[in-house]
Structure formats: structure tokens, C-alpha cells
Amino acid sequence: MEPEVIAMHVDLSDGRRLDVQVAGPAGGFPLVYHHGAPGAAVLYHPMVAAAARHGLRTVIYARPGYGHSTASPGRVVADAAADTAAVLDALGLGEFLTVGWSGGGPHALACATLLPGRCLGAATIGGVAPFTASGLDWTAGMGADNIEEFGAAVRGDPALTKYLQAQADVLRTVTASDLVAALGDLVSDVDRRQLTGGFARYMAESFRTAVTAGIAGWHDDDLAFVGDWGFEPRAGCPVAVWQGDQDRMVPYSHGQWLAARVPGVRAHLLPGHGHLSLLGDAFDDILDDLVANRA
Structure with missing residues (x-):
């Protein structure tokens, strides 16, 4: 049976509103999931069930x-x-664990760095490294669409707006069966195999x-990814970095850089995994590690 999902809005003190979804055991310890880019407040039921276990x-x-x-124009990572603290406050929740996938990875690191004592553990899954990372060729190994996208981001408006509007026209009506073609060379063979069934439907709905x-x-x-993140990533709590070597969205070198340069992280650099397969197939292992190593 699929878990009950509570969909709601949280109103912030500055007048903004955030879409929020909550699911899992009422007394469960909070796990904040930071979605990818693009992404939304959409939950994948097998991940919710894994968290509940x-x-x-x-x-x-x-x-x-x-x-x-x-x-929130001009926001930084x-x-x-x-925002995470405000959402948890609105829900009456205090300490938490966090996971960030893909573009959510830096946002999980922000929580680990800037909310010490409240964030008790964090994991990044195929998360990007800082754009200005020393010794890292940031786009090397990415699929052509990502190279074009972040090249436009570096140029700023109107190049980025023009690029994203064209891509959004595709994603606005994308279906599960369209995803492999829509993502093109951003997905390796292992990730193409992941884009089936419920996982593909979840990804299409999120897009x-x-x-x-x-x-x-x-x-x-x-713009936030290629700009100053507003903090220097560090482990203010136990942090794990998960990265596959078949990832064409966020290359393996990003995980290697984070593992080597962020003090105190646990590195899980996995051969044979891609960007999507880690999320779809390794989430139980990621949570095992996260829970076992919480502060």
C-alpha cells in the first residue's frame, strides 16, 4: 500500500510560500529530501517506504x-x-537528517554546514561540486545538454532564459515513455535501464x-550553482558523498572532489552506478549509512 502523503504550503516570515509534502510514520525522525534541478515537491513512494523502514x-x-x-531571485545555495529550518519550524520539528540528490546535493551540504546541532547527518547523491572548485574541470564528462545549459548560465540572461524556456516546453508535457529520448546523452546505459515503471513516472511528474x-x-x-554558494562546504555533522562513475549529469570527478576536499566526509564512490541508478537502486544503502552515522 502506498504511504499517505500530506501536501501543504508553508508561509515564511518574508511573505514567501513553499510547497511541502510530508509522508511516513507520524513519530518518525525527520528526513529532509532536497530534490534535483529541475525538480519539485514530489515524493517517490519506494523512497518514502525505505525511509519509513x-x-x-x-x-x-x-x-x-x-x-x-x-x-526568490538572486538566491544562493x-x-x-x-528555508529548511523554516519548514521544519512550521511542522513543529527540530533535529533532522538530510539527503540531496543531484542539484539538491549542495543544498544538503548547506544544511550540514550552516545548521550544526540541528542537522545531525547529511548525504549527497550525485551532487555537484562548487563551480569554482580548484583543480576540477566542472563540465568535463557531462552530456552535451548540461554543457550547453551551464555555458548559458555563465553567460547569464538572456542566454539562460532562452535555453531553459525551450527545455521547459519539452518538460511541461513529458511522460515516462518520453524520458529516455528527452534526456538524450545525459543518461548512460545504466541510467537508461533505470527509467522504467514507477521510477520513470515519478521523474516525469517531478519534471x-x-x-x-x-x-x-x-x-x-x-545561477546559484555557477555563482558563490554563500558558504564553504564543510562537515558540521557526519556527511557522506555518494557518486557513480557512469554519471553523465554530474560526473564522477565531482564526487571525487567533494570526497577529497570536504573535511571529514565518508566517500562512497561506486563503479557501475549512474546518476539515476544511485537514487533508484541504492537508496536503502544510503539511508543505512546515514542513520548509522548520525551525530
């Missing part, structure tokens, strides 16, 4: 500009820590919901 209650919010979350109100969230995420 670990005694965790899953909380996801759509970053500003995605879905019906109010945009660090701002996710305050469609992400661009419901336009490209603001995606646009502001991209």
Missing part, C-alpha cells in the same frame, strides 16, 4: 520558483538552510511539476 518521516519542499513555491509556473526555480538554481 529506517524510522524516518520524509519532508520535501520545492525550492523557490519551482511548482507553486514563491520565487546557502539560503536553503534558512512537469517543476515548470508548472515557469522556469524561475530552474533559472535561479543554475
